[in-house]
Amino acid sequence: MSSASLQNRDENVRTAIGRAAARTGVDFTYLLNQAKSESGLDPRARASGSSATGLYQFIDQSWLGVVKQHGAKHGLGWAADAIEQRGGRWTVDPAYREAVFALREQAGPAALMAGEFASDNAEGLSRALGRQPSSTDLYFAHFLGLEGATRFLKAADASPDSPAAAAFPKEARANRTIFYTRTGDARSLAQVYALMARKIGDDGAPAAEPGTLSPTPPEMPAGEPRLAHIEEALGGPTEGEADIGGMLAAMREMGRIDLLRPDPQHAKLAYLMLASAPLA
Structure with a gap:
């Protein structure tokens, strides 16, 4: 991709993120830094070892879940209606499958769903922790899920020097660069938290305030044609x-x-x- 094309892509992405931030009440800087960390602002980024795709690297199940819950209020009622839960897993009507997952590779829908996901997690973490979550707290919810983030954050508060991999062995195996140093030493819970804070550019300010989210018009965010x-x-x-x-x-x-x-x-x-x- 030429430098001009790359610049145009990044400008379109920033515009989409700005609209998503305004419509969901989530901090623009948080959403921008998360997209930079997850995908380098590439709407079509794909992970090599999982189904993670798009600006925010949503895996298939997370994407279907957030679209089912929030798609309709952003003009994606057809996508939400094509998704249902069976046996504890989200499934999508085969006739709509390609279109539903293609949304994940478009900056507008991806940023909106990331904003909704973050605001949901902000409310959940606020209840679980008894405080307003920071950007890093929210990033952990994106990384580990709400339940996993709650466990991690409570453990980090109680025993910050404990090795993180011991408490999260499965996650450590899948994310060695997060849980271990280049020399193979296990990072503590506090060290993992600090690493994630650097990745998200956390300045300690809240990324979203539960209960004070902006109302969202029932339409798809306008984005540059792609x-x-x-x-x-x-x-x-x-x-x-x-x-x-x-x-x-x-x-x-x-x-x-x-x-x-x-x-x-x-x-x-x-x-x-x-x-x-x-x-x-």
Whole structure:
């Protein structure tokens, strides 16, 4: 990618994150630093050893869960309705699967869902810890899940010098660079916390205040069109941007498409229009 293309991508990402911060009440700097740490601001980043994808490296189950819970209020009702829980796991209607997961590679939807995820975690951590969580606390919730973050933070308060890997062996095996130094020494709970604080650029300020979140308009955040990326993510060539808008306008006029609840054959088209909406 050329330097000009990279700069344009980063500007679009920052714009999307700014809108997400305003709509979810989560601190812009926290969301920006998290995206830098997780993906280097690459909306299409993929982890080699897991399903983690996108700006915020959501794994499949986390992505489906947050879209199910919060998608509808951001204009993604069709995606939320395609997701259900079976046997304790989130599943998605096969007809919508590609479109639902392709959203994860778009800066606007990914940033919105990261903001919603962070605000949910802020409320959960506030209740569990009896204090307002910092940016680092929230980053632990993204990293370990709400329950894991609560256990880690309470353990770090009680025994900061204890080796973190002993308390979190599974996580340590999957994230050796976090739990161990380059020479193989185990980091303490306090050292792991400090490392994560550096990664997220935490200045000690709260990233989100439970109960004071901004109301969210029921629409998809407008983002810069990224039709080339959408084409690759969803498969097959797409129509030109103007043609897509014209087709959808005509179909909507005829009552053939509900953009928030499209049928399977129109899901891709509805997604393309939402993703290519002009900047507001």
